[in-house]
Amino acid sequence: MDWTPRGQRLAVGKTQQRTEDISTTKLFIQMGLSLSTWLHGRKADGPPSSSCALRSLAVPISSRLEVILNSSPVGPGDSHSRWSSVHCSPHVRLSASKEEARRSPVERSSDGVRAEKGVTGGLHVWEVVWMPNHRGSHAVLGISRQGCPLQALGYNVLVGGDIQSWGWELQTNQIWHDGQNRGAYPEKRGRCCNEAESSSQRTQPGSLLAETPLPIPERILMVLDADAGTLGFVVDGYFLGVAFEDLPRGVELFPAVSSVRGGACIRLRYLNGATRDPPALLALCGLSIRRHLGPRRHNQTDKLPLPPALRRYLFLVTNGYIRKINEHTGT
Numbered sequence: 001m002d003w004t005p006r007g008q009r010l011a012v013g014k015t016q017q018r019t020e021d022i023s024t025t026k027l028f029i030q031m032g033l034s035l036s037t038w039l040h041g042r043k044a045d046g047p048p049s050s051s052c053a054l055r056s057l058a059v060p061i062s063s064r065l066e067v068i069l070n071s072s073p074v075g076p077g078d079s080h081s082r083w084s085s086v087h088c089s090p091h092v093r094l095s096a097s098k099e100e101a102r103r104s105p106v107e108r109s110s111d112g113v114r115a116e117k118g119v120t121g122g123l124h125v126w127e128v129v130w131m132p133n134h135r136g137s138h139a140v141l142g143i144s145r146q147g148c149p150l151q152a153l154g155y156n157v158l159v160g161g162d163i164q165s166w167g168w169e170l171q172t173n174q175i176w177h178d179g180q181n182r183g184a185y186p187e188k189r190g191r192c193c194n195e196a197e198s199s200s201q202r203t204q205p206g207s208l209l210a211e212t213p214l215p216i217p218e219r220i221l222m223v224l225d226a227d228a229g230t231l232g233f234v235v236d237g238y239f240l241g242v243a244f245e246d247l248p249r250g251v252e253l254f255p256a257v258s259s260v261r262g263g264a265c266i267r268l269r270y271l272n273g274a275t276r277d278p279p280a281l282l283a284l285c286g287l288s289i290r291r292h293l294g295p296r297r298h299n300q301t302d303k304l305p306l307p308p309a310l311r312r313y314l315f316l317v318t319n320g321y322i323r324k325i326n327e328h329t330g331t
Contacts, residue, residue, distance in 0.1 A: 053214055054214070054235055054236050054238045054240070055238060057186045057214075057238070057240055057241075058238035058239060058240065059186075059239055059240070059241040060239075061239045063279060063284060063287065064123060064274060064278070064279055065123065065125075065223060065239070066287060067274070067279045067283045067284070067287055068123065068125055068271070068272045068273065068274055069125065069221075069234070070286075070287055070290060071272050071283075072272075073269075073270075073271040073272055074270060074271065074272060077097070078270050079116065079117045080115065080117050080119075080124075080126070080270035080273075081099050081126075081268055081269045081270040082097070082098035082099060082115065082116040082117070082268070083098050083099070083100075083101045083113050083114070083115060083116060083268055084098075084113065084114055084115060084116040084254075085098060085116075087113070087114045087116075087150060087254075088101070088111075088112070088113035088114070088150055089103075089109075089111035089112055089113065089150050089151035090151065091103060091104045091106045091109055091111040091151065092104070092111050092112070092113045092150075094113075098116065099267055099268055099269060100265060100266070100267045100268075101113045101257070101265070101266045101267075101268070102263065102264065102265045102266075103259050103260075103261065103262060103263065103264040104262065105262025105263055106262065108153060108154055108155070109151065109152070109153060109154075109260070110138060110151070110152045110153075110154065110155055110156040110157075110158050110258060110259075110260050111150070111151055111158075111258065111259060111260070112140075112148070112149075112150035112151065112158040112159055112256060112257060112258030112259070113150060113256065113257060113258075113266075114144050114148065114150065114254040114255065114256035115254045115255040115256070115268060117254075118252035118253050118254035118255075119224065119226050119252065119253060119273070120226060120250060120251065120252050120253070121226045121227055121249075121250075121275075121276070122226055122227060122273050122274060122275050122276065123223070123224070123225045123226070123227065123273060123274045123275075123276075124223075124224045124225075124226070124270070124272075124273040125221055125222070125223050125224075125234075125270075125271045125272055125273065126221070126222045126224075126255050126268060126269065126270050126271060127219060127220070127221055127222075127268075127269045127270075127271055128141055128219075128220050128221075128222060128255070128257070128266065128267070128268055128269075129218055129219055129220075129266070129267040129269075130170070130218060130220070130257070130264070130265075130266045130267070131218045131265070132215070132216070132217070132218060134261060134263065134264045134265050134266075135170055135171060135259070135261060135264065136171075136259070136260055136261030136264070137155065137171055137260060137261075138155055138156065138157055138158075138169065138171075138258070138259065138260045139169065139170045139171055139257075139258075139259055139260075139261070139264070140157050140158065140159040140160055140167035140168065140169050140170070140176065140257065140258045140259075141159070141167060141168050141170060141220060141222065141233075141256075141257050142159045142160055142165060142166045142167030142168055142176075142222075142231065142244075142255075142256055142257075143159075143165065143166055143222075143224060143231055143247075143253045143254060143255055143256060144159060144164055144165035144166075144253070144254050144256040145164040145165070145248070145251060145252070145253065145254070146164075146252065146254075147164050148162060148164045148165040148256060149161070149162060150256075150258070155260045156260075157169060157176050157179075157258070158258035159176075159256045159257060159258045160175070160176025160177050160178075160179075161176065161179050161258075162178065162179060163177075163178045165177070165256060166231060166243075166244045166247065167256070167258070168185055168233065168243055170216045170220075171213060172213050173185055173186075173213045173214050173216075175243050175244065177244065185233075185240065185241075185243045186214075186240040186241050186243075187241055187242075216235060217235065217236060219235075220233055220234070220235055221233065221234035221235070221271070222255060223239070224253060224255075226247070226249065226253060227249070227276045228245075229245060229246055229247040229248070229249050230242045230244065230245045230247065231243055231244040231245075231247060255268060282309070282310065282313055283313075285310055286310065286313050286314050289301065289304070289306075289310075289314065290314070301314040
């Protein structure tokens with residue numbers, strides 16, 4: 001029989017209960033820390049976020065390009081939006097509008113197509129829609145001159161495979177010209193990868209950055225400045241810089257793609273262009289206003305105390321863009 005006073009037994013019981021509660025709490029905390037560490041490790045082990053990576057790799061753009069990117073696109077059916085039914089591999093089939101090219105399921109063949117109409121001067125932007133699961137290896141996007149080969153045996157880089165073409169291989173993020181790999185694009189990413197490798201892979205995320213290609217979404221904007229002789233790309237709204245420079249001037253250059261994947265479907269659309277003249281003052285004023293408003297308030301320009309001409313311009317830029325996109329997509 002326990003002769004310990006009842007009050008003392010209760011006090012001891014409460015102390016033991018508190019000790020057990022504290023032990024249980026510590027156990028849950030340790031489990032939580034272990035889970036957090038595991039999740040953090042899983043996040044670090046995985047590839048970096050595409051959007052975050054693109055944001056960190058973006059470079060500033062000229063006001064000339066920014067005006068184009070913020071302008072209404074040309075109407076559907078523009079001649080610059082068509083693939084060529086003549087200058088393409090026999091294994092490539094075009095849609096009735098010629099805006100869509102589809103590669104037939106042929107083995108051991110590399111097949112390409114270029115646009116029906118090229119440019120010799122000015123700044124131009126095309127949109128290329130190419131779903132990631134329709135790419136496979138050797139999925140190349142770029143530009144070419146008239147004589148670029150568009151079919152070859154085996155699995156090869158066609159656009160960028162000779163002296164007449166320049167291409168960006170989307171799966172590996174490598175750029176090609178004259179049959180040679182010219183390094184990683186974006187260039188800043190290539191520098192980061194080289195620094196990670198030269199530092200003996202001190203941290204795991206750094207080594208993964210060097211090994212893991214940047215995922216490229218389905219919609220890519222190709223920016224060709226035929227006056228300056230440069231080619232670059234915009235992805236997710238971020239300009240990734242110049243991929244190629246010293247392009248030939250005064251000769252016709254065409255958007256071009258090549259693929260080895262059966263069923264690959266690639267859509268081309270010309271968005272807009274500009275001459276080498278500086279942007280109009282009206283366009284620069286509208287750009288400055290839209291930049292300060294931010295994307296979420298672009299439709300509120302009618303509330304600003306602006307001159308009628310500038311207000312009309314902003315209305316056309318905002319509502320004209322939406323209307324033309326809807327007409328093109330059929331929504």
